[in-house]
Amino acid sequence: MSVTAHTTTVAHHEEPGAPMGKAELGILAFLATEAIFFGLLILSYVYFRVTDNSAPNADILKPNFIRTLIFSLCLFASSGTIVLAEQALKKGNRRGLVLWLVVTVVLGLAFLSGQGWEYAELIGENITPARNTFGTAFFTMTGFHGFHVFGGLVMLSILAGLAAAGDFKGPHSAAVTCVSWYWHFVDIVWVFIFSMVYVLPALGII
Amino acid sequence: MSDVPLIPDIKKPFYRLGEKEGLMSWVATVDHKLLGLMYISTAFLFFIVGGLEALLMRIQLGTARNTFLSPEVYNQVFTMHGTTMVFLVVIPLMLGSGIYLVPLMIGARDMAFPRLNALGFWLLFFGGLLLYYSFVAGGAPNGGWFSYAPYSERAFNTTYGIDYWALGLFVQGIGTTLAGINFVVTILAMRAPGMKLTQVPMFVWTTFINGFLIIGAIPPLNAALVMLLIDRRLNAHFFTPQSGGSSILWQHYFWAFGHPEVYIMVLPAFGIISEVLPVFSRKPLFGFNAVAISTIAIAFLSYAVYAHHMFAVGLGPAFEAFFAAATALIAVPTGIKIFNWVFTVWGGKLRFTTAMLYCVSFIFMFTIGGISGVTFAVVPTDWQTTDTYYVVAHMHYVLFGGTFFAVVGGIYYWFPKATGRLLSEKHGKIQFWLTFTGFNLTFFIQHFLGLMGMPRRVYSYPDYPMWSLFNLISTIGAFLLGFSILYLMVMMWWALRKGQRAGDDPWDAYTLEWSTSSPPPIQNFDIIPPVRSRRPLWDWKHPEDPDWKRDHSGKQLAMQRSDEA
Numbered sequence: 036m037s038v039t040a041h042t043t044t045v046a047h048h049e050e051p052g053a054p055m056g057k058a059e060l061g062i063l064a065f066l067a068t069e070a071i072f073f074g075l076l077i078l079s080y081v082y083f084r085v086t087d088n089s090a091p092n093a094d095i096l097k098p099n100f101i102r103t104l105i106f107s108l109c110l111f112a113s114s115g116t117i118v119l120a121e122q123a124l125k126k127g128n129r130r131g132l133v134l135w136l137v138v139t140v141v142l143g144l145a146f147l148s149g150q151g152w153e154y155a156e157l158i159g160e161n162i163t164p165a166r167n168t169f170g171t172a173f174f175t176m177t178g179f180h181g182f183h184v185f186g187g188l189v190m191l192s193i194l195a196g197l198a199a200a201g202d203f204k205g206p207h208s209a210a211v212t213c214v215s216w217y218w219h220f221v222d223i224v225w226v227f228i229f230s231m232v233y234v235l236p237a238l239g240i241i
Numbered sequence: 242m243s244d245v246p247l248i249p250d251i252k253k254p255f256y257r258l259g260e261k262e263g264l265m266s267w268v269a270t271v272d273h274k275l276l277g278l279m280y281i282s283t284a285f286l287f288f289i290v291g292g293l294e295a296l297l298m299r300i301q302l303g304t305a306r307n308t309f310l311s312p313e314v315y316n317q318v319f320t321m322h323g324t325t326m327v328f329l330v331v332i333p334l335m336l337g338s339g340i341y342l343v344p345l346m347i348g349a350r351d352m353a354f355p356r357l358n359a360l361g362f363w364l365l366f367f368g369g370l371l372l373y374y375s376f377v378a379g380g381a382p383n384g385g386w387f388s389y390a391p392y393s394e395r396a397f398n399t400t401y402g403i404d405y406w407a408l409g410l411f412v413q414g415i416g417t418t419l420a421g422i423n424f425v426v427t428i429l430a431m432r433a434p435g436m437k438l439t440q441v442p443m444f445v446w447t448t449f450i451n452g453f454l455i456i457g458a459i460p461p462l463n464a465a466l467v468m469l470l471i472d473r474r475l476n477a478h479f480f481t482p483q484s485g486g487s488s489i490l491w492q493h494y495f496w497a498f499g500h501p502e503v504y505i506m507v508l509p510a511f512g513i514i515s516e517v518l519p520v521f522s523r524k525p526l527f528g529f530n531a532v533a534i535s536t537i538a539i540a541f542l543s544y545a546v547y548a549h550h551m552f553a554v555g556l557g558p559a560f561e562a563f564f565a566a567a568t569a570l571i572a573v574p575t576g577i578k579i580f581n582w583v584f585t586v587w588g589g590k591l592r593f594t595t596a597m598l599y600c601v602s603f604i605f606m607f608t609i610g611g612i613s614g615v616t617f618a619v620v621p622t623d624w625q626t627t628d629t630y631y632v633v634a635h636m637h638y639v640l641f642g643g644t645f646f647a648v649v650g651g652i653y654y655w656f657p658k659a660t661g662r663l664l665s666e667k668h669g670k671i672q673f674w675l676t677f678t679g680f681n682l683t684f685f686i687q688h689f690l691g692l693m694g695m696p697r698r699v700y701s702y703p704d705y706p707m708w709s710l711f712n713l714i715s716t717i718g719a720f721l722l723g724f725s726i727l728y729l730m731v732m733m734w735w736a737l738r739k740g741q742r743a744g745d746d747p748w749d750a751y752t753l754e755w756s757t758s759s760p761p762p763i764q765n766f767d768i769i770p771p772v773r774s775r776r777p778l779w780d781w782k783h784p785e786d787p788d789w790k791r792d793h794s795g796k797q798l799a800m801q802r803s804d805e806a
Contacts, residue, residue: 056430057353057354057426057430057431060353060425060426060429060430061353061354061357061422061423061426064421064422064425064426064452064456065422067456067457068418068422068456068457068459068460069460071457071460071461071464072460072463072464075460075461075464075465075494076464076468079468079479079490082487082490083485083486083487086485086487087485087486089485163475164471164475164476164477165475165476165477165478167478167484167485168478168479168484168485168486170477171471171472171477171478171479171486172479174477175467175468175471175477175479179467
């Protein structure tokens with residue numbers, strides 16, 4: 036986490052008021068639509084948590100909180116590694132760019148594996164979208180998030196391939212910036228889901 | 242800069258779009274002009290289908306206890322009529338007009354993302370086909386255009402109709418979202434040198450605000466649709482009250498989309514009116530800033546009024562008071578616009594072309610729809626009129642008398658630009674009066690039917706006094722209206738081949754699209770006139786009295802003139 040904090044500050048210092056191109060504007064508008072989409076999925080989860088808290092509910096996830104925390108940390112850390120990739124691009128360091136993109140992909144894969152493991156366990160206990168409103172909202176929300184992580188991994192892999200082929204000369208690439216913003220966004224969505232589904236129930240708040 | 246020469250009167254080569262390359266040039270194109278026309282053609286294609294569905298309904302309702310359509314078929318027909326008209330006619334017309342006109346009006350070569358533009362069109366097109374495939378796949382959707390849960394759930398609705406409905410609209414919704422993003426970025430990043438964001442033509446401005454509305458409003462629809470699909474296909478429980486879900490949640494999500502959607506369907510129409518009225522009144526738009534700011538106000542308020550669609554649910558007094566107040570409030574910025582249009586026309590040197598006739602009658606028709614709309618803000622009145630033909634009459638006055646009149650006015654106005662040929666004014670006037678008469682004959686009387694208690698979406702009605710007569714009048718009007726639309730299509734088809742050559746600027750207009758040839762060349766512009774005011778073409782044509790030498794308000798303008806004198 037300290038890595039994330041450190042590198043984002045550096046990035047902020049080095050790019051004061053960078054001109055925003057069409058691609059950047061476009062991805063911001065796209066992420067705005069995505070934010071509303073996920074906001075409503077999360078809202079439906081919270082609504083059912085409040086109105087229909089019949090078992091099984093989020094309490095079933097408590098015993099494995101540490102495992103979820105670990106794979107969440109992988110995802111959060113990957114937001115830092117993609118910033119390192121952008122730093123490498125800025126310095127014209129092709130190997131650094133490829134390396135950090137690959138590390139980002141690996142961390143994302145770790146997150147998806149963790150999610151797959153959790154899904155397998157829940158489904159093994161017959162907790163599915165069809166079980167009750169918890170299963171419905173939980174699988175919809177985390178499923179769409181996982182799908183977006185997967186999409187991000189595809190884009191990151193393409194970027195890594197292009198970088199290895201020497202397509203990005205630096206110091207700036209709209210493609211890298213946009214994928215990076217998308218990746219941060221996916222990360223932020225998980226901050227909300229992780230808080231709502233895992234942290235707050237573990238603390239006994241909702 | 243002030244001594245710019247007048248537009249050189251060069252005979253430009255005349256050609257038809259896509260002429261050289263054949264059909265593939267349309268399928269593979271990323272050009273905004275072709276894509277805009279493809280949106281509009283697609284809309285007309287679905288308009289024929291949706292219109293035929295409307296006529297089927299009107300035949301069934303022509304007399305009491307009619308047996309022309311079975312209740313099952315009637316449910317499918319009214320659902321497909323509403324869904325088609327909203328998502329496959331009005332939305333593509335609005336998007337298509339914007340995609341065709343915005344780059345031309347701001348002096349750009351194309352939209353910001355041409356490939357995304359093409360993707361958006363094809364998603365919309367195939368989304369529409371997916372929706373219509375339901376007829377083959379065992380039955381069209383039958384839940385109305387808002388498919389209320391739990392009736393739309395599988396427990397009550399076992400065919401695949403609703404699944405195709407949700408999938409088709411989801412695909413179409415993604416396409417619409419992409420177009421919205423494209424509008425916002427294009428208008429922010431692609432304007433001609435010198436054109437400030439506050440100087441764009443009003444149609445561009447309303448499309449810009451519309452882009453934000455789309456970005457904000459389509460995601461709730463998409464979220465609701467995937468939730469419904471997950472309910473239906475994975476036996477989940479979002480909207481099934483019998484297992485802990487909430488059918489009211491569907492209504493909240495759907496109308497959080499549905500009401501901004503109403504403004505998505507009308508804001509570009511406001512823009513068209515604000516372009517056509519000034520040109521045919523020989524005046525600038527009255528109160529440009531007021532029209533622009535009231536557009537923003539409408540966009541914000543549109544998110545705060547959605548629950549007036551849900552008063553019958555029983556949301557509780559606090560909710561109802563809030564949404565009633567917001568609904569009444571949104572009439573204020575809308576009213577500001579009406580006054581600005583009236584003052585634009587007032588004292589002008591009017592030319593009653595067909596485009597002008599449509600746009601002037603828009604003001605009247607939209608005002609009628611607006612007034613009946615405000616009555617829904619009064620909760621007890623809403624309870625009385627909800628789900629009656631009063632609602633049907635209201636929304637057709639807004640969407641047909643409003644949006645569609647503006648679009649047809651826009652077609653008469655911009656058809657010469659897009660094709661290089663004029664639509665016949667003689668036939669245009671006949672066509673206008675047919676539409677005007679047919680429309681009012683069909684829908685005005687439905688206000689009374691609604692107040693007399695006739696429910697919407699019911700396939701038949703008992704033989705109460707006057708009901709058969711009123712419904713028959715409405716049916717006759719509907720056929721007149723159908724005939725007028727057929728008339729328009731034949732006119733367009735004829736004009737494409739034999740219409741009078743239009744020249745670059747047949748209306749002596751003010752905005753940049755008229756400075757290029759008709760139809761515009763692939764690169765749009767050879768020369769872009771310098772942009773120093775909101776009417777760059779006026780400035781170019783009138784170097785002795787350009788707008789940029791004047792102040793925005795009329796009063797100061799008079800002072801400045803007297804100073805000069």
